[in-house]
Amino acid sequence: MEYLSLFVKSIFIDNMIFSYFLGMCSYLAVSKNVKTAHGLGLAVIFVLVFTLPINYLLNKYMLTPGALSWLGPQFADVDLSFLALIIFIAVVAAFTQLVEMIVEKFLPNLYSSLGIFLPLIAVNCAILGGSLFMQQRDFVNCGESIVYALGSGIGWYLAIVCLAAIREKMSYCNVPKPLRGIGVTFITVGLMGLAFMTFMGIQL
Amino acid sequence: MSKLKETIINPIFRDNPIAVLILGICSSLAVTVQLNGACVMALSVTIVTGLSSFVCSIIRNTIPNRVRIIVQLVVVALMVILVDQVLKAYMYPVEKQLSVYIGLIITNCIVMGRIEAFALGNKPIPSLLDGLANGVGYGLILVIVAFFRELLGSGTLFGMQVLPAGYEPNGLVILPPFALILLGCVIWVHRAIYKDLQEK
Secondary structure, three states: OHHHHHHHHHHHHOOOOOOOOOOHHHHHHOOOOHHHHHHHHHHHHHHHHHHHHHHHHHHHHHHOOOHHHHHOHHHOOOOOHHHHHHHHHHHHHHHHHHHHHHHHHHOHHHHHHHHHHOHHHHHOHHHHHHHHHHHHHOOOOHHHHHHHHHHHHHHHHHHHHHHHHHHHHHOOOOOOHHHOOHHHHHHHHHHHHHHHHHHOOOOO | OHHHHHHHHHHHOOOOOOOOOOOOOOOOHHHOOOHHHHHHHHHHHHHHHHHHHHHHHHOOOOOOHHHHHHHHHHHHHHHHHHHHHHHHHHOHHHHHHHOHHHHOOOOOHHHHHHHHHOHHHOOHHHHHHHHHHHHHHHHHHHHHHHHHHHHHHHOEEOOEEOOOOOOOOOHHHHOHHHHHHHHHHHHHHHHHHOHHHOOO
């Protein structure tokens, strides 16, 4: 039950895009049509689901104060938490490289349509942000971190596919000239965010 | 000399990283509820962008092309850790308020974008200036958005009461989505001034 609650919460209430603005750059740039948005969304879910548990374990058994005590009593008061940022980003970057190689080999069409944004998942804030929020929230076990990763990944996926669909329709609209393109997209995202706020306070 | 001047002036106004290149939205919008946080964030990003462009430009000829992303990330992460530790030591309340967003400067696309686009092909000093100027351009937008959000949302500026006491704070402005709408308006004004940037 707690898992379900965490899952729903991370999709709708703590949505990466609408409540934390994470992963905005690729979100705005790749949301021009639904198909590529779908591909990138899946890639983000994939990377999140794998990196978050890895970072969780690293954080628990290596980085927090006293975490190294399993090596022996002389390590009990070692505090490596200042290394967290560098370790997390290294895991994310290595994993993204892996995903890139897999997609290039097995899904060449998707690979060419995503272009530069596939390697840029490494600097997608949603992913590093997920790890940092995980560190703040003190999950009790690895399962919770997987559920959280899956939920926030799906939240990101939903958001990018919705925006892409709206933008496809919006290309037929008569928008004031200086607002065309990115300006009106920002306002759309803002309005979508307001809509998502109605989920606030849902408890399971 | 005039080229150097362009390197400094252009990113602040005409080629503003947020308004034109749409870089670095990620970690920026959540810190614009109050001017205080926005100023600290702007300063941190300026320092990180400047220094990491500088360092990457120094070692640009020795980085193998294939692993350059990881090398750049390590340099940027190093700078961010430095800034984070300094903030923790001297401005603890602000650091708490900014929470994960300081760490997220690493993945701020402005930093990586400037390294890729400028620092890897230019000498250290122009790279340093380019990085600093882009940070300032980013900070400018941040401060504009934060100004309106704090003024309308709580009637204060830098925590001091500015609007008369009878002013009813507008709750909508404090909510995250409003930052996006406000940013959309900033871009609207920017493109109305620089007409050549408008899209068909």
